[in-house]
Amino acid sequence: MSVTDRVDFSLADFRRRAKLENGLPEADHLGDHALNPDLKSAILDRPLQSAAVLIAAVERRGEPSFILTQRTENLRSHSGQVAFPGGRIDAEDPTPEAAALRETHEEIGLSPDAFEVIGRMPDYASGSGYRIAPVLAIADPAADMQINPDEVADAFEVPLNFLMNPSNHRTESRIWQGKERHFWVMPYGERYIWGVTAGIIRTLYERLYA
Numbered sequence: 001m002s003v004t005d006r007v008d009f010s011l012a013d014f015r016r017r018a019k020l021e022n023g024l025p026e027a028d029h030l031g032d033h034a035l036n037p038d039l040k041s042a043i044l045d046r047p048l049q050s051a052a053v054l055i056a057a058v059e060r061r062g063e064p065s066f067i068l069t070q071r072t073e074n075l076r077s078h079s080g081q082v083a084f085p086g087g088r089i090d091a092e093d094p095t096p097e098a099a100a101l102r103e104t105h106e107e108i109g110l111s112p113d114a115f116e117v118i119g120r121m122p123d124y125a126s127g128s129g130y131r132i133a134p135v136l137a138i139a140d141p142a143a144d145m146q147i148n149p150d151e152v153a154d155a156f157e158v159p160l161n162f163l164m165n166p167s168n169h170r171t172e173s174r175i176w177q178g179k180e181r182h183f184w185v186m187p188y189g190e191r192y193i194w195g196v197t198a199g200i201i202r203t204l205y206e207r208l209y210a
Helices: 011-018 037-044 096-108 195-208
Strands: 049-060 063-071 086-088 115-120 130-139 152-159 170-176 179-185
Touching: 011 049, 011 115, 011 130, 011 195, 037 179, 049 096, 049 195, 063 096, 086 096, 086 130, 096 115, 096 130, 096 152, 130 195, 179 195
Parallel strands: 049 130
Antiparallel strands: 049 063, 049 086, 063 152, 115 130, 170 179
16 A cells, blocks of 8 residues: 555545645745756846735545646746646735635636635745745635636646645756756646646645645
């Protein structure tokens, strides 16, 4: 029996674990530099745009999954990539949680009252210049998505027990601005989950399930 066979991947247990996360900052940002120590100063020693994403678990037929999107190819940032719903925090947003819920509504049509916010991980710094607040929530399975085709090509769900299983995580690398950059990848069927989204998922695993 593997370690993951003994882990409780129920929605109730995710709720319990997520409620321990309160978004308090660490001594340093979590982020892309965790796998790229030589890029730490390039990532952190500059102004970062504030953003928030919604990591929402939804339970169907007794199995919780996370809601993810495939971004359209015409977006300026992270075009075509798999991402959690979310985006920049506007001046009118009172909290990162409010920003994540607003952006989710704009992208996939689920209203804020379709979610129960239960926690928030510390900020994640991306090499693309964002300081991202990952907001943890539970979604109402009865809520209907209405995808915004200007921002989202598709929305789909990936089982929590797949994403929280470290055997499904691996690292790859590419040359970026003349340097080798390492990043997490978690291929799921035809979906190639990588980069910032995979980094946040890996951080979620390390903080909640490792």
